Amino acid sequence: MTDKHIFEAVDKSLKDVMRIVNERNAELPFGRKVVVFGGDFLQNLPVVSKESRADVVRASLFSSYLWSSCKVLRLTKNMRLQVGRTSDNVDDIWKFSEWNLEIGDGLAGGENDEEVDLQFPDDLLIQQVADPIVSIVNVTYPDLQSQLWNPDYLQERAIFAPTHEIVEAVNDYVLSKIDEDEVIYLSSDEVSNDDRGMADPDLHSTEYLNSIKCSGLPNHQLKLKVGAMVILLRNIDQSCAVAEDSAALL
Incomplete structure (x- = not known):
């Protein structure tokens, strides 16, 4: 997913360094150093914001002058x-x-x-589809309630979704299948008004801020039940992280 200009910059840097050893190295790719690229063009193309498909292809290593010096090795066994x-x-x-x-x-x-x-x-299709989310959850997680405490059952199954909205819909339905009382936790919804913050705290209402749902930002509501699967993606409490690191060093 790396832009070709990054590789070309590394190529020029290594040529400058390795020409000290031998002047001919300045004419060879990466100064005669062997470089291994890992990846699959079918899956991971460079990310070029708000550009066309042609611009994405032009940013890939395949479009670089280095590609003519590359030898493609194919992995055939998983x-x-x-x-x-x-x-x-x-x-x-x-x-x-x-x-x-x-x-x-x-x-x-x-x-x-x-x-x-x-x-x-x-065998890859769900034949009976009345509600897509209900159907895929029931096929992927049959007899969910009785298997909640079976780690092997949960590790062998996953549902992929294209958007955050579908992820939330799947999560809500799976949670509804667990026969336990639901508890809802809310995030802090006060707008910071310090010197570095916004001059007008009323510029964005708390209702608007609580409605934002996007990548990298937790939802305002966290719904939990006993037995629900929860994955901690990152520790956002930096003070605790620093304290734990210090304790580890001691």
Whole structure:
């Protein structure tokens, strides 16, 4: 996901450093140092804000003058998925990975002009869909109430969602399936009015601030039940973090 100009800057820096050893190094990629790039263009393209698809491609390493000096090495075995699997499971995993790569390479469904109808295997589809969220939760987490305290049951399942709104809808429905009393915790909703803050604390109402839902900012309401799955993403209490680090050093 790194812009090609970053790699090109490293290339020029290493050339300047390594030319001290040998003048010819100034003409070789990365000053004759071996550099390994890891990644997959099908999954991780550079992030270029508010630009077109062509601008994103132009920012990738593939569009750099360095690409002509690169040798592509392809990994063909998924070692992590094969550990502890039977031969039948490995064969199924291989078939799925091949089908997945065909979609990424634009080969699935035959020749096309970037528009094609794909045939998905039946075992990847939820056949009976009245409410999408209800259906996918019930299929992914069958008999949830009796398995709440089974760590293996929870570790083997996950639901991916494209937006924060869908994540919240899935969380609310899963929480509703737990037969316990719900407790709601609220964030602090007072606007700071110190010298570094806003001159007018009434510029944004607390109702507006509490309604904001975006990446990196916790929701105003936190709904919990006994048995609900909770993941701590980061410690936002820096004073506690510093105290813990100091204790560890002592």
